[in-house]
Amino acid sequence: MRVSAKADYAVRAAVELAAAEEGPIKGERLANAQDIPLQFLEHILLELKHHGIVRARRGAKGGYWLARPANEVTIADVVRAVEGPIADVQSTPPEAIEYRGNSESLRDVWVAVRASLRSVLEVVTLADLVSGELPPIVAELTASPDAWLTSAATKEMTAKDS
Amino acid sequence: MRVSAKADYAVRAAVELAAAEEGPIKGERLANAQDIPLQFLEHILLELKHHGIVRARRGAKGGYWLARPANEVTIADVVRAVEGPIADVQSTPPEAIEYRGNSESLRDVWVAVRASLRSVLEVVTLADLVSGELPPIVAELTASPDAWLTSAATKEMTAKDS
């Protein structure tokens, strides 16, 4: 239930590529722009390349660029490239688990969790991030002040909590 | 972005407790009912106890029971007890991260991710799981057949994918 540094780095590097208009951008520049350890970043970029998110050319004037237009690459694409499937339970997809007895409905909950993650990650594109104009669903989710609290307050509480 | 075995086990054990009407249930019975390694489960139950989710008594006729009514314990409570904060990025809460340059909006996305997770996990209670009647939001999310696919299809695709 946490986002790894690798996934965070991958998205940030991809956004940087999406923002650049000129030709190939070298890894060093991406690393500097987003404060990512260079050698680690190059491993990440390689994975992104293997998954067809990014292309690259070596040599002088070489560098990386997006394989597809920035508005056709979602955050889910990038995260899946470096982290694998989103919202697996016990390293297997939620719909594949057999629950016994009283916890039969639990599978539906994990499926719902995955669906809700997708509803955000598969909708936001790199172009959205560059422009700063996020899709309505993200705007709605971040609109409530509760969304910005580390520990969400219980429904019933009104004013008695600190 | 994955649900650990521990969290899954914890919820299943908690559901089993929620379903039982008679007094304390011993760990062995929970382990058998949900097919969980006993000694591992007892560590988990101990954590749940430390977080005030569960109570316990030793000795003959001892066992575990829920500290609160089943309809007041959410899945989020249980998961947080054993896994810590939900949806941290790089082991820190999303709203606390400083993003530079083009990835400034990324923080909003991670906050939205956390909010969407909460919108499911903080709404489903153990009582819901026992009864099998899940809240509307879960029903909506699992209604679409896409939610049950391992790898979601792209929006534009209609019939050409396998």
Add this chain to the structure above:
DNA sequence: CGCGCTCCTGACCAAGGAGGTCAGGAAAGT
């Protein structure tokens, strides 16, 4: 009281992932 039952706790362990670093090779340009 004594004794069995059950939880409680800490130590340990093997395997793998997270988050990198290092050294060298292979293409591209000039």
Add this chain to the structure above:
DNA sequence: ACTTTCCTGACCTCCTTGGTCAGGAGCGCG
């Protein structure tokens, strides 16, 4: 040729995951 930049694999340390094992501490009952 030579530099630049990506490409790749090996390696490293620390931490987490998913457990097991051994023993201690409290509870109830005869």
